[in-house]
Amino acid sequence: MSILLFAESQQGKLKKGSAELCSYGFALAQQQNTSLTIVTVNCENADQIAQYGVSKLINLNLNVDYFEAHAYASALAEIAMAEQAKIIVISSSADAKYMGGVLAGKLQAGYVTNVVELPSTSEPLTLKHAVFSNKAFANTALEGKVNIIGLANNVHEETTQSTSTDVQQQDIHTDIKCTQSSIEQSQGKATIADADVVVSGGRGLKGPENWSLIEDLADALGAATACSKPVSDMGWRPHSEHVGQTGKPVATNLYIAVGISGAIQHLAGVNASKVKVVINSDPEAPFFKAADYGIVGDAFEVLPKLTEKLKART
Amino acid sequence: MKILVCISCVPDTTSKINFKDNNTVFDEQGVQFVINPNDEFGLTRAIWFKEKIGASVDVLHVGEASADPTLRKALAIGADKAIRIDTPATDAFVVADQISNYIQANPYDLIIAGRESIDYNGSMVPGMIAAKCDLAFVNTCVKLEIDGSTASATREMDGGMEVLRVELPLIIGSQKGLVEETDLRIPNMRGIMQARQKPLAVVPATESSSKTAISSFEKPAPKAAVKLVPADDIDQLIDLLQNEAKVL
Numbered sequence: 001m002s003i004l005l006f007a008e009s010q011q012g013k014l015k016k017g018s019a020e021l022c023s024y025g026f027a028l029a030q031q032q033n034t035s036l037t038i039v040t041v042n043c044e045n046a047d048q049i050a051q052y053g054v055s056k057l058i059n060l061n062l063n064v065d066y067f068e069a070h071a072y073a074s075a076l077a078e079i080a081m082a083e084q085a086k087i088i089v090i091s092s093s094a095d096a097k098y099m100g101g102v103l104a105g106k107l108q109a110g111y112v113t114n115v116v117e118l119p120s121t122s123e124p125l126t127l128k129h130a131v132f133s134n135k136a137f138a139n140t141a142l143e144g145k146v147n148i149i150g151l152a153n154n155v156h157e158e159t160t161q162s163t164s165t166d167v168q169q170q171d172i173h174t175d176i177k178c179t180q181s182s183i184e185q186s187q188g189k190a191t192i193a194d195a196d197v198v199v200s201g202g203r204g205l206k207g208p209e210n211w212s213l214i215e216d217l218a219d220a221l222g223a224a225t226a227c228s229k230p231v232s233d234m235g236w237r238p239h240s241e242h243v244g245q246t247g248k249p250v251a252t253n254l255y256i257a258v259g260i261s262g263a264i265q266h267l268a269g270v271n272a273s274k275v276k277v278v279i280n281s282d283p284e285a286p287f288f289k290a291a292d293y294g295i296v297g298d299a300f301e302v303l304p305k306l307t308e309k310l311k312a313r314t
Numbered sequence: 315m316k317i318l319v320c321i322s323c324v325p326d327t328t329s330k331i332n333f334k335d336n337n338t339v340f341d342e343q344g345v346q347f348v349i350n351p352n353d354e355f356g357l358t359r360a361i362w363f364k365e366k367i368g369a370s371v372d373v374l375h376v377g378e379a380s381a382d383p384t385l386r387k388a389l390a391i392g393a394d395k396a397i398r399i400d401t402p403a404t405d406a407f408v409v410a411d412q413i414s415n416y417i418q419a420n421p422y423d424l425i426i427a428g429r430e431s432i433d434y435n436g437s438m439v440p441g442m443i444a445a446k447c448d449l450a451f452v453n454t455c456v457k458l459e460i461d462g463s464t465a466s467a468t469r470e471m472d473g474g475m476e477v478l479r480v481e482l483p484l485i486i487g488s489q490k491g492l493v494e495e496t497d498l499r500i501p502n503m504r505g506i507m508q509a510r511q512k513p514l515a516v517v518p519a520t521e522s523s524s525k526t527a528i529s530s531f532e533k534p535a536p537k538a539a540v541k542l543v544p545a546d547d548i549d550q551l552i553d554l555l556q557n558e559a560k561v562l
Contacts, residue, residue, distance in 0.1 A: 067471075069441065069444070070450075073441075093472055094453075094454055094470065094471045095471065097429075097453065097454075098451075098487075099441070100437070100438055101406075101410075101438035101441020101442045101445070102442070102445045103445075104441070104442055104445070105410065105443070105444065105445025105446050106445045110407070110525035110526050111436075111438055111526070112526060114435055126529065128532070130435065131434050131435055131531070132331045132432075132433055133435060134534070135331040135533075135534075136331050136531050136532065136533055136534070137531065137532045137534070138528045138531050138532075139529050139531070140526050140528050141528075141529055142525065143527060144526075147525075177449075177450035178450055178452060178479070179478065179479045179480070180479075181478065182476070183476045183477070184475045185471070186473045186474060191472050191473030191474075192472075192473075196561075197561070221562075233494070233495045233496070239490055240475070242490070245327050246327070253561045254561040254562070265328070271534070274559075275559045275561045277555070278540070288540050288542075289540070291540045292537075292538075292559065293540065293541050293542075293543060294540045294541070294542050294543070295542070295543050296545065297545025302545055302548070309548050309552055310552065313552065313562075
């Protein structure tokens with residue numbers, strides 16, 4: 001019995017979310033009184049995870065240089081069996097969710113996603129996870145011989161330990177079903193998935209030509225930009241920025257919504273964010289009921305001032 | 315080309331979510347059930363293929379007879395045939411098992427399932443089917459072109475897009491982008507009349523058992539009232555975010 005945790009990397013470097021995931025893995029191993037094996041794939045700086053507490057660290061040298069779900073799932077399934085893992089921990093990134101179902105299918109494993117806490121019971125393993133687009137939580141018992149925990153973003157505190165472990169290298173070869181023909185990835189820019197702050201604009205911005213207000217504020221905060229559904233439907237912003245129930249979920253530390261009324265579908269997508277600030281000229285906007293802080297005011301006046309003051313601060 | 319679209323029936327996006335029986339069961343009272351939005355984007359793309367390049371479109375649901383009106387809606391907007399595997403959808407594993415067994419007995423060139431249902435948000439059924447049927451799989455698919463037996467599928471990643479080339483048969487996890495919101499169809503009278511004549515096959519389930527069991531539900535803790543800051547006092551907002559919320 002041991003715990004296997006998959007820490008993701010991108011272009012050879014650990015992803016930012018690895019710290020939280022590994023901290024959760026360490027706490028889980030302590031709670032379950034077992035060992036923690038962390039697996040990375042094609043990662044050059046895997047040694048940096050040792051500080052989050054780990055019994056064993058394996059880097060797989062896989063024969064594919066992009067994220068291919070079948071290949072990654074096959075490789076992890078092989079290691080999980082070799083390590084006799086009973087629990088596998090993965091993140092909630094797009095890649096992890098791409099692979100998670102495939103891995104569960106291959107291992108005939110129990111699997112829950114969007115997990116927000118350590119297990120409440122061990123026999124059976126019971127996990128609390130967000131359902132109904134963050135409008136509720138379910139407590140679910142995992143009944144597989146092997147079980148997979150998909151940890152939600154931004155739910156566990158990062159902790160470091162004074163352990164050190166050598167990275168074991170292992171070559172692994174699997175079948176590949178999808179061939180990458182091209183990739184476009186934002187470089188050095190915060191993404192909605194891993195940003196600490198997201199600044200989001202709605203119809204209140206009146207048109208795509210005013211988006212520099214959102215972008216300037218985001219720049220001042222090192223934030224990612226997002227938008228409401230109507231804004232992406234009208235083509236003001238790309239679909240990839242649409243956050244909400246049918247768009248992307250947001251679970252940041254700080255979510256700033258500008259000119260977004262706060263339809264129930266939008267709130268569902270951003271509920272998991274820790275602090276929500278709403279700037280809207282309509283004091284009756286439903287978003288104020290779901291917000292922590294609010295300014296009733298004209299975005300065209302408030303945003304430049306806020307951006308300026310935040311820039312002056314740093 | 316034979317296309318299968320897997321349909322989940324979920325509470326309408328505006329539904330209030332409540333539980334009953336000591337918070338162990340979702341309370342369906344007053345809830346309107348619809349085709350899961352991520353499935354509907356996929357279904358609409360499938361119908362586009364049918365009309366533009368020629369294809370047959372079947373829709374499949376795992377569940378009980380209460381879903382039949384939703385399947386009729388899928389037929390009314392252009393699917394050719396509906397199949398319902400008659401068993402309670404106890405968890406994702408059972409659903410994926412049932413669909414996989416059906417596909418293995420009735421092969422398709424393209425299988426579409428929403429990347430996530432908006433009720434339990436598991437995001438795992440398409441991947442599980444891919445594993446069980448050993449199919450090429452592209453999740454969070456926002457663009458799909460098919461040329462003969464080859465598909466070009468665009469996957470949305472965190473902070474980017476990737477174009478993948480795959481040989482059919484293929485399963486995709488569908489979502490918005492595959493078609494636009496404005497492409498979604500509302501059944502018209504002719505479609506509704508035709509749907510009555512189209513087959514809705516109820517097939518018995520194969521043997522499978524669930525791997526998870528929900529023991530209870532909880533609602534999030536109620537939120538404290540919003541703190542309003544005057545529009546001319548930005549300093550106060552920054553101070554609150556910095557010193558009270560500690561997020562700056």
